[in-house]
Amino acid sequence: MNDKWPKLFPPLTPAQAEISDDFMKYWHEVxxxxxxxxxxxxxxxxxxxxxxxxxxTLEIGAGxxxxxxxxxxxADQKVNYFAVDIRExxxxxxxxxxxxxxxxxGDCQGVMSFEDxxxxxxxxxxxxxxxxxxxxxxxxxxxxxxxxxxxLSIVIPCEGSLAYSLARKISAQRVFESRxxxxxxxxxxxxxxxxxxxxxxxxxxYFSPVSSxxxxxxxxxxxxxxxxxMTFTPKRLVAQ
Numbered sequence: 001m002n003d004k005w006p007k008l009f010p011p012l013t014p015a016q017a018e019i020s021d022d023f024m025k026y027w028h029e030v031x032x033x034x035x036x037x038x039x040x041x042x043x044x045x046x047x048x049x050x051x052x053x054x055x056x057t058l059e060i061g062a063g064x065x066x067x068x069x070x071x072x073x074x075a076d077q078k079v080n081y082f083a084v085d086i087r088e089x090x091x092x093x094x095x096x097x098x099x100x101x102x103x104x105x106g107d108c109q110g111v112m113s114f115e116d117x118x119x120x121x122x123x124x125x126x127x128x129x130x131x132x133x134x135x136x137x138x139x140x141x142x143x144x145x146x147x148x149x150x151x152l153s154i155v156i157p158c159e160g161s162l163a164y165s166l167a168r169k170i171s172a173q174r175v176f177e178s179r180x181x182x183x184x185x186x187x188x189x190x191x192x193x194x195x196x197x198x199x200x201x202x203x204x205x206y207f208s209p210v211s212s213x214x215x216x217x218x219x220x221x222x223x224x225x226x227x228x229x230m231t232f233t234p235k236r237l238v239a240q
Contacts, residue, residue, distance in 0.1 A: 005134065005135050006136070009190045019180055021089055023180070023187065024090065025064065031066075039066070041155075041216075042227065046153045047070050049151065049231040050153075055120055056082075056119045057077065057081045057119060057121045058119045059081070059083045059124075059125070060084050060123070060124050060141070061084070062103070063085055063090050064090050064093040065083060083101055083104065084104045084105075085104075085105065091104070108131070108140060109136045117143075117148075119144050119150060120146055120149060120150050121145075122150070123152075124141070124154045124155075127154075129191075129195075131193075131194065134202050138203055139206065142207065142234050147236050150234055154199075154232075155228070156227065157226065157227055158196060158223075158225045158227065159195050161222045161224070161225065162223050168188075172184070196222060206237070207233065207235060209230055209232050210232060212230040215228075215229070
């Protein structure tokens with residue numbers, strides 16, 4: 001970890017904190033209804049990347065549980081599905097919609113109460129771009145991901161790309177500014193804080209990539225795409 005982590009921001013005002021929580025919940029409701037093609041890529045990628053015969057899943061930044069609508073889980077897999085989010089209002093909705101899974105209010109940037117190598121799959125769907133202490137989250141995901149059979153599947157935005165910047169202006173930014181009658185800038189500048197190259201740099205010491213998918217154009221270029229899905233296996237690290 002170097003001096004740029006964790007990334008620091010001025011505290012939100014009470015009004016901003018209320019707007020932030022409200023918009024994250026509202027946007028999770030709007031996205032699948034208005035921009036379903038993007039939402040389907042986000043979630044179907046992670047489902048397709050699941051290892052055969054997995055049992056235990058950890059989903060960080062699970063929000064209101066939208067991803068669970070795409071999973072086809074057995075009774076055993078539901079009992080062993082742990083969905084973690086930092087926002088109580090999101091977790092409350094997840095619990096109401098999906099009572100058969102484990103919904104937890106928690107911070108993936110800290111040490112979570114699971115044993116080493118506990119999970120067969122770890123999911124981070126549009127989460128890693130938000131984390132001010134990304135290296136801590138990567139280290140914790142590595143600790144929890146089973147080194148023999150586990151996988152990490154992520155989906156991240158092509159933040160900073162021409163295509164993504166244009167798409168945001170006509171989607172999330174428009175929705176936010178219409179709802180709250182103020183600039184979207186203060187929110188997005190403290191939410192989408194990590195670029196793809198930063199995320200891949202932090203993952204590289206701990207995980208090896210095994211597959212990827214770019215959306216909507218299936219070529220590994222960021223400028224013309226909106227999202228990247230990528231699956232990794234955890235490296236076996238030599239003890240220092």
